[in-house]
Amino acid sequence: MSRAETAPVSEPVPGAEPLPGSAVRRPSPLWTFGLLRSELVTTVRRWRTLALLGVLAAVPVLVGIAVKIETRGGGDAGHGGQGPAFISQITNNGLFLVFTALAATLPFFLPMAVGVVAGDAIAGEASSGTLRYLLVAPAGRTRLLLTKYTTVLAFCLLATLVVTLSALIVGALLFPLGDLMTISGTRIGFGEGLVRALLIALVVAASLVGVAALGLFVSTLTGSGIAAMATTVGLVITVQILDQIPQLHALQPYFFSHYWLSFADLMRDPVYWDDLVKNLGLQALYAAVFGSAAWARFTTKDISA
Structure with a gap:
């Protein structure tokens, strides 16, 4: 049964004046939780979402296999520092595949996936004709918007964890595991390395908060889900191109992608927090503004739809 069929059509549309003497039923917290659960399940079950998660899960597999083949004859992965961060360390410890996979997916694959989900959040409902029925139910526009944004944030975390778990499994299957050498040259235990890998995954997920807010805003501007998704992904690509132009160095610290790769500082001993804090603060600013x-x-x- 569709959401349009289950909507109580007797409720007033938010924003409209209630009829004299009529009682407006306010949604209970349980109803709100049910709406969020419905949005989460609907988002994850979409074939488009599953395809995006499949692509993200495949990236660590491809990177791991490529490194394994390249180093089978004693070659050096990364060729003297080229390629994604940490790639030259994968053969020594499979846990470095987690860091490499996150570094490889963060510039494009992860923000693209989040942009697609965020861009479709409101515009997709409008284009399919279900948005008006959602608003007829006792949700309220603010509550519905917060539910949509929470769903997108949950997808940010889910997508990042998919990359992390895929890389961890592939790294354990193809390469040895053990103590890690940090960027600072100190050695830490495998357990602490796992904790840092989890922290890095959480930081990467938090780095996508700004893209999620931007995509949600774009989604409110149009009734076409495809247009909203394309615009959001296009903006993400454009901002990253601008972030590479030296003449714009004065503006680049304000681009949401500028501090994305600062998660590598979690592999220092002691951890270098300056750029990490700047990144999280910038994402919070974008979330507030957009x-x-x-x-x-x-x-x-x-x-109207």
Whole structure:
């Protein structure tokens, strides 16, 4: 049964004046949790989402196999520092495949996947004709928008964990595991290395918060899910291109992608927190600005689909 069929059509549309003497039923916390659970399940079950997660899971597999083949005859992976960060260390310890896979997917694959899900959050409902029925239910525009954004943030974490787990499994199967050598040259135990890998995964997921807010805002501007997804992905690519132009060095610290690779500082001993804090603060700023813009747009938008 579709969501449109289950919506209580007797409820007033948010933003409209209630009829005199009518009682507006406010959604209970359990109803809100049910809406969030429904959004999470619907998002994860989409074939598009599963395909994106499949691509993300395949990246560590391809990197691991490529390194294994390249170093089978005693070659040096990375060729003297070229390639993604940590790639030359994979043959010594499979845990470095986690760091390499995250470094390889963060510039494009992860933000692209998040951009697709975020761009489709509101515009996809509008293009399929279910947005108006969702608003007829006692959700409220603000509550619905927060539910959508929470779902996108959950996908950020899920996508990052998929890459991390895939890399950890492949690294354990193809390469030895053991103590790790940090960037600072000190040695840490395998258990501490796993903890740092988890922290890095959480930082990478948090690094996508700004893209999620940007995509949600774009999604409120159009009724076409495809247009919103394409625009969000296009903006992500454009910002990263601008971040590589030397003449824009004064603006680059304000681009959401500028400190993405600062997660490598978690592999220092002691950890270098400066760029990590800047990255998290920048993501929070983008979330506040574009989240507020999405709320202002969505709560005043005339919903006709």
